[in-house]
Structure formats: C-alpha cells, structure tokens
Amino acid sequence: MPSDVTPDSMDHPLVFGQRLQVLRTRRGMSRTVLAGLLGKSPSWVKQVENGTLHTPGLSMILRVAEVLRVRNLGELTGDQTMPVDLFIGPGHAKLPAVRDAIDAFLFDIDREAPSAAHLSARLASAWSARHSAPNHREVIGGLLPGLIQDAQLAVRQADRAPERRAAQAVLAEVYGLSQFFLAYQPDSALLWRAAERGMVAAQESEDPHAIGVAAWLTAQAHRDSGPGHFDAADAVTLKTLRYLTPLLPDASDDVRAIAGALQFEAGYTAARRGDTGTAWNRWDTARKMAKRLPADYYHPATSFSRAVMGAHAVTVAVELHAGGESVRQAAKADAKTIPSRPRRARHRIEEARGYQLDGQPEAALATLDKAYEAAPETIRYNGYARRIILEETESKSPTHRRRAAELAVKIGVLAA
Template sequence: MDELPIGRRVAYWRGRRKMSQQVFADRLGKSKSWVDKIERGVRRLDKFSVLYEIADILQVDVQLLLGKDPERRTDALNCIDQIEVEEIRAALERYDSISAYFDAAPCPPPLPDMGKAVTHAWLTYQYGRYGMLTRALPKLLRDAQAADAVYGGDQSQRAAHLLGQVYQIASSVLRKLGECELAWLAADRSIAVSQRADDQLLAGVATTRVCNALAAMGRSRPALELNVRIANQLAPGGRNDSRPERLSVYGMLLLQGAMAASRIGDTATVEDLLNGAHEAAGEVGSDLNHYWTSFGPTNVELHRAAAAVELGDGGRAIEVHQNKIQPALFDAMLPERRAHHLLDLARAYTQIGDAANAGEMLLRGDRLAPSEVRCRPIAHEVMSDVLRRTRGAPPSPIAELAEHMGVGV
C-alpha cells in the first residue's frame, strides 16, 4: 500500500467500504467524474481539507491515505484494517520449517501454552470478537509456525495439529471480513499441515475451510465437489467408526456442500446433503463443538435456512426459523452462530420485501455479536437494501447502526 499513488489508496478503501464511485461522490459533494479522475491519478489531491474529509467518509486514518502507518488506537472500529491484513499476510508468508532445515530454529513457546492460546483464539472467533482476534493472529501464527518447525518426536504431531487449527482460525475470520484470497491461502496451508498431524478429522474440517474460501471467490462447483468427496471418505461405517467427533466433521462437510450447492442453484443436491447431515446430527443427539464445528440438529436447521436464502427463497428460510428451530436450543448456540443466522434472516426478509423485520434482525445480531454485523461485507449490502426499502427516514436505531457500519443513510 505504501508504494501506491494516493488516488489508488482512495479507490482501495472506497472498495473496502463497499461504496460505488457515485455514492462516494455524493457523500463528498463532488461529481463521479471528479472521483474517477482522482482515483486514476489524472487529477491531484493536494488539499488537506479535502483529504481529511475523504478519510472521514472512508473511516480511515488520514495517514493511511498518505501511505504512512497511523497511530494504532484501542478504540478503533472492531474490524480488520489494512495494517492488520498486511501483518497477517506477512505471518502467512513465513516458512519457518524450511528455514529451520538450513539454520538455527526459532524459539517457540511450550506446547501447553500454545494449546491454551489456540483454544482462546477459537473461543474469540466463536464469540464474534473479530477485531480482537485479528490483532492477536499475527503473533499466534508466528508462534504456531515456530512450534511446528522446532518440536520433533512425540511432540511433532501435536505441534502440527495446533498449527493446522491456527490456519483454520485465520481462514475463517479472513473470509468473514472479505479477505478471500488470504482465507484460501490459510485454509490450503491447514490441509497440508493436518496431514502431517495424522488426523483425518482435522483434515476434514480444513477441507470445509478451503471450500468456504473457494465459494466466497465464486468457485462454488469445485467447493461442492471437494466437500462431498471428503465427506464420502470420512462417512461412518465400514472401517470408519461412528464417534460423535467423526459424525460432527462428516456432517459439517455435508452442510458446507449444501451451501455450495445452493450458490449454484442445485436444489436437489442441497436437499440431499441437508438430509444426510440431519441423519448424522440425529446420531450425535445434541449440538456439540467437536473440532470447533458446533455441529448438531440446531446447526443443521440454521444451514437449512441459510441455503434457502442462497436459493433466493426468503419465505422458506423464515418458515424454517419459525417452525424448525427451538428457541431454547438456538439461545444455547455460541454468539457467532446465532448472529450469523440473524444476518441470514435479515437477508431473507429483504427477499420478501420486509425491510422492518430485516432491520430488526440486524439490530438483534448487532446486540449479540457486533463484529458479525458491522464488519462483514454481506451485512453492509443488507443494510443498504434495508435503507433503500425504508420509506422516509429510517428508525433511529437503524440509522445509528448504519452510521456505525459506514453505510450511507
């Protein structure tokens, strides 16, 4: 970013905030042509008053637009920023294991301490605290990579297992925040490391992370095929046991396959995979968190509703929520799962033209896990849709949330 012309930086951050040139120009009080010339470098941006106004609209430190590192603020919006993206990228670009082959190995923390840090990171993710997690990820990645490079013997598989989990955590949060290519890289690394950890179930969960990243990049067909192929390998029966851990990973592969199928409009495959996951969840019995999957009967229904939204059937998604999901069991789910579902419901309500209920779902999700609503690009799209469909001025809670999200009212 430092080497980019200032106009390119403006264009980058406008894109991150999901603003069109026209919307950005309107908020700035300029023409679309003026914005286009600034971003292409045809026109100079040399007035500091305008620069500060642009920074305010884009919700970034003006130093970022000037190609400098801003002062880090503890009260910053609880989302990822470009500095954190670059720090995570730098951590993912490390190759400690090959470096240790040629030179002195790095000094990692003890494995028990690493295990506690990884557990804390998973819980931070599942409670929807993405800003806190992205700030911690670079060090966690470096520590886990160092541990994988150094520990040998009986400890090598444990170190690889922990690194595989850290890559999965990184992939999951990066995908949520719209950094899909980095999410794919982290997930791909997780698959390779999981094989060295000699844990088929860890590799199965890593597969779902790869497929989620592929789907987010518009590669839903390969995502569907890979999820189903690995699910078939891990299916209980024959030489495979029927432990809840295996059923959970198998079920999640089917659920993510259903989501990929829904994105390409394959209704029959969606139904088939959801039914398979429902059977697996019935054998598990309740919603558990083996391998951090939160898999069980309630999570299957959350995915059934999400798949209906992807298929454009908002009415069906709302029906599933009202008739298939028990409130007490839903309330027992972790915050990220619940807020994610509320965001899906908001999308469902916009599909049937009910802006009021869509807005209410966003507000409920924001109260539960603010980062899930304020930081995800898809949530910004939903809020924009709610504002467009609202007649007159939006209710003050919606207007306030839209302002926090940086979505123009």
C-alpha cells in the same frame, strides 16, 4: 469470503451494462444464471448489457453486486465517488500483525517451541474467546500472531514423526482460526495463503479432524469466489467425505461433526446453484448426523451441532431465494440455543435476508438490529447485511430510511 474480482480493464469509462457484462463473464456466469438469481429474464440482462435498458435503480444494483461478489459499487457503476465495499469489510487494526506472523520465516528463532498439547489448549481457549466475544476479530487478532508463530516453530523443531504430525495438526487448525479473522478483509491473497497452508499442514498431519476442518474452509473459499468455482468447492467437499465416511463408526465426536458439517456444505453449494432437491437432501443428511451427537455438543470451528441445524435450514431457503420458506424456517429456528455470539449474529443476518425476500423490510431491519447486538463485528463485515441496509436507506418509508441510516452509521457504511 472476499471476492477475487480485479477489473483492471475498467480504468477507462464504461457504461453500467458493459461493466455488468465484464464482471459476469469473469465470474463464469451465464446470462440465464444471473437472471435467475436476480429474479429477472435472460433478455432483461441482455438488454441491460447492450444498453437497450438504462441503468437500474439502487436496489437492483445492490442485488447484482451481491450475486457477482463485486468488491465495491464503483466497480459496477463506474462512479468512483461511491466506493462502498460490500463483500470486503474494513481492514482490522490487527491485520498487519497477523499477516506478518503468517509470512514470517523463523530461521533466526532459537527458543524452544511449546508442546503440541500446550498449543492445543491455547487454541481451544482462542476458540472459546471467539465464540463469547461481540468483537471477535479484536480478540483473536490479538491471539493469532503468537499462536501462528509457536505452531510454526513446533513443526520446525519436531524431531520424531509422531511429534511432527501432532504439530502439523495443530498448525493446520491455527491456520483455520486465522481464516475466520481474515475473511472479508482487504487481503484476499493472504486468506488463500492461509487456506492452502492449512490444507498442506492437515495432509501432513494425517489427522482426520484437521483434514476435515481444512477441507471445510477451503470449500467455503472456493464457493465464495463465485459460481465458476462451485465445482472446485464440491470436489473438495465430496472427496473429503469419501475419506472420512469409513472412519465414522469408531470416530470421535469432533470427526463425526466435521463430516456432518461437510454434508451441509455440499447442500449449501447446491442451494447456491439452485438445486433444491440436492440442497435439502444434504441438509437432511446433516441433520440426522447432528442428532447422533450429544445434545450439548458444539464444534468450535464449524459450529456444527444440533443447535445450528435450524439456522442452516434458513440459509438453504435463503440461498434458494424462497422468501416464504425462509420465514417459516426462521420461525422454527431458535437463535438462543446457538452459544456462539458471531454465529448467532450470522444466523440473524440470514433471517433478515429471508424477511427481505418475503417483502418484510421492517422485520429485516429489526433482525439486523439483533445481529448487531449479538456481535457488531459480524454484521460490520457481512456483505448481505450491508446490501439490505443500503437498500433500505432508499426506502419510500421514512421510518425504514431512518432505521436503516442508523444501522448504516453503526456498521460504518455511512458517516455519522
């Protein structure tokens, strides 16, 4: 999700090392942690920061930007002539309408709100449309304003406590869907507003599934804000698991799936920390929970299912910077079993990260081509894909440069 770094102290000229130190400090990241994530020594980071070593090459700059979740390369290099956004995608044309719906006050609307059952059916259709669409933001961006307004209206008009709780549950999950649209767009404050409102609505609903989905999304928002927020991500994940666990013996498939998804999220955060044992243990727990779900089950919000566990294994290996293991897990995972086009594209991007870690840039680019075929909007908004493609545009291989440049034009990183 979008970075919250806003380096306002960088309006005056600073050299690369100084900018690196400011951004690293704002992320709450030590030199030792940054060095480990970059495959360098702490002394290397120190020498870059104090200017003993010169500015590194583009490939390392891109890796630093990825680790620190820098908004664009200009913030890191000081070169405002190359404002390449990595972890903020292009603002979608439907973003203003979604923003207006989230921020609206409905006191002047006198029509009758749809029932919670009607809204639930519309929400299910919206999820289905998202999973089947290559340009999923375009699809759900058109559906969200009406869904948000009607769900808000249903909560406002509910007279009895059961009706109000049911409406709050739907509203929470509508806010959840909106976060898939808002992620990586240039309005991180709006994303957090949706996440916080979703969590409040879920708690008001007292619905375990709504609470689980809201917690899952909130944990992701914390984790993607950088290492300084990993503890907050874990707190949300683990507290929600403690709440859900006693309910699981008699729970629906959806509740059991969200508990499994939260188990994996705990593993994902552990992998980001470099905690190999915890990461794989959490993945294995989640895998066992997935095996207890029906073979054809697929959770609409989290994608949790038997089909996605192979993709999750690739993600764990990649986040642990284990290139060989990433490739081995990718060979075992079957992307074709993932029914969601955007989730399948996301898996392909993770595979590409694994191939690049393993020193196979040609395979990485070929896999990113597959991601583009599955869902162009997913790769267009994904910072990891952007980093790989930009890095390979500087490759010594003419074939790699040409292929990377073609992809860069497709996703809008370079002009045609």
